[in-house]
Amino acid sequence: MQTLTRPIWPHPEKTGVVQVIDQRLLPHTLKILDLKSIDDAIEAIYTLTVRGAPLIGASAAWAMYLAACTAPDGRISNEWMEECCEKIKSSRPTAVNLAWAADLLMEKVRSLPEDETRISAMYEAAAAITNAEAERCRLIGEHGLPLIRKIAEEKNGKSVNILTHCNAGWLACVEYGTATAPVYAAHMEGIAVHVWVDETRPLNQGSRLTAWELGQAGVDHTIIADNTGGHLMQQGMVDMVIVGTDRTTYTGDVANKIGTYLKALAAKDNGVPFYVALPSSTIDWTLERGGDIPIEKRNPDEVRYVQGKDDAGETRRVLVPPENSPAMDFAFDVTPARLVTGLITEKGVCPATKEGIAKLFPLGRTGE
Numbered sequence: 152m153q154t155l156t157r158p159i160w161p162h163p164e165k166t167g168v169v170q171v172i173d174q175r176l177l178p179h180t181l182k183i184l185d186l187k188s189i190d191d192a193i194e195a196i197y198t199l200t201v202r203g204a205p206l207i208g209a210s211a212a213w214a215m216y217l218a219a220c221t222a223p224d225g226r227i228s229n230e231w232m233e234e235c236c237e238k239i240k241s242s243r244p245t246a247v248n249l250a251w252a253a254d255l256l257m258e259k260v261r262s263l264p265e266d267e268t269r270i271s272a273m274y275e276a277a278a279a280i281t282n283a284e285a286e287r288c289r290l291i292g293e294h295g296l297p298l299i300r301k302i303a304e305e306k307n308g309k310s311v312n313i314l315t316h317c318n319a320g321w322l323a324c325v326e327y328g329t330a331t332a333p334v335y336a337a338h339m340e341g342i343a344v345h346v347w348v349d350e351t352r353p354l355n356q357g358s359r360l361t362a363w364e365l366g367q368a369g370v371d372h373t374i375i376a377d378n379t380g381g382h383l384m385q386q387g388m389v390d391m392v393i394v395g396t397d398r399t400t401y402t403g404d405v406a407n408k409i410g411t412y413l414k415a416l417a418a419k420d421n422g423v424p425f426y427v428a429l430p431s432s433t434i435d436w437t438l439e440r441g442g443d444i445p446i447e448k449r450n451p452d453e454v455r456y457v458q459g460k461d462d463a464g465e466t467r468r469v470l471v472p473p474e475n476s477p478a479m480d481f482a483f484d485v486t487p488a489r490l491v492t493g494l495i496t497e498k499g500v501c502p503a504t505k506e507g508i509a510k511l512f513p514l515g516r517t518g519e
């Protein structure tokens with residue numbers, strides 16, 4: 152398999168082409184897709200070809216670059232860019248990084264003359280957002296590492312058991328990941344870590360993507376069915392939980408992949424620390440209440456079908472329930488701040504409170 156460290160990059164030779172890893176096919180097939188138009192980019196976001204909040208933000212930025220490259224008659228007008236920006240923003244509702252990045256580039260467009268310099272400006276701005284997300288994730292790793300180190304010391308070097316949900320690794324971000332960054336940092340330092348990987352139905356981002364990433368990095372891990380975490384916590388088999396987030400209010404309520412809330416409840420009941428790792432681009436500086444976060448509802452077929460590789464090596468999608476049984480597919484849930492032990496950000500670890508967040512980010516916005 153080709154070694155890749157980022158899930159998105161501009162084509163090294165072709166202007167107006169952005170390349171992405173098709174995450175729908177992992178772990179069994181590594182396929183690179185070329186995105187050449189705004190519609191390609193929007194489809195990639197909607198179909199979860201690219202996914203995970205920080206990556207969705209970077210993808211939105213690259214989509215704005217593609218919009219500039221494909222403007223009708225080469226006229227990169229404000230109207231065209233605004234239309235594209237709105238289309239990008241409506242492709243998925245929950246991850247706030249999407250609108251954050253698209254709006255940031257739209258602001259840039261407005262500050263420039265209406266000519267082809269807008270193409271290079273969009274390229275540079277998209278590259279800057281992508282690089283900044285990678286750096287924010289690296290710093291999350293630095294700030295999260297002492298939390299793991301402390302537990303390792305308390306356990307006299309015995310493996311630290313960390314439970315995670317969904318995929319908040321480099322595939323969902325740009326490099327390092329959010330929830331996985333402290334894990335990779337601990338592993339690099341030689342601390343023994345073991346990750347319980349929730350399979351994360353319905354689309355199995357945990358068993359397909361997180362397990363693949365951890366395996367590639369040589370991190371000890373075990374895939375568990377989504378409902379196993381509570382039992383493991385009762386048995387003392389989980390030292391901490393670290394998850395990512397798609398949108399966090401400025402008061403510390405956290406929207407993340409469906410099922411996260413139940414893990415937080417189980418962690419609270421069992422005295423297991425529950426951390427959320429996030430770059431500040433995932434904070435919604437306008438939203439006070441987690442209950443106001445829009446929760447994406449997706450095609451129920453995502454619940455009804457599962458995809459995997461059969462014994463002959465073919466990727467197949469199969470129907471699980473009775474043909475006519477209806478299903479429902481909520482993609483995210485909200486964990487109230489009171490269940491969160493701390494937020495691990497690029498600026499440090501803070502309590503999941505308005506005051507805690509404001510102390511780390513006094514300007515109340517994301518640094519680019």
Ligand SMILES: CSC[C@@H](O)[C@@H](O)C(=O)COP(=O)(O)O
Binds near residue numbers: 203205316317408482
């Ligand atoms: C790093 S994003 C937070 C993740 O934990 C998670 O909820 C996620 O990957 C988003 O889900 P997805 O629907 O795959 O885009």
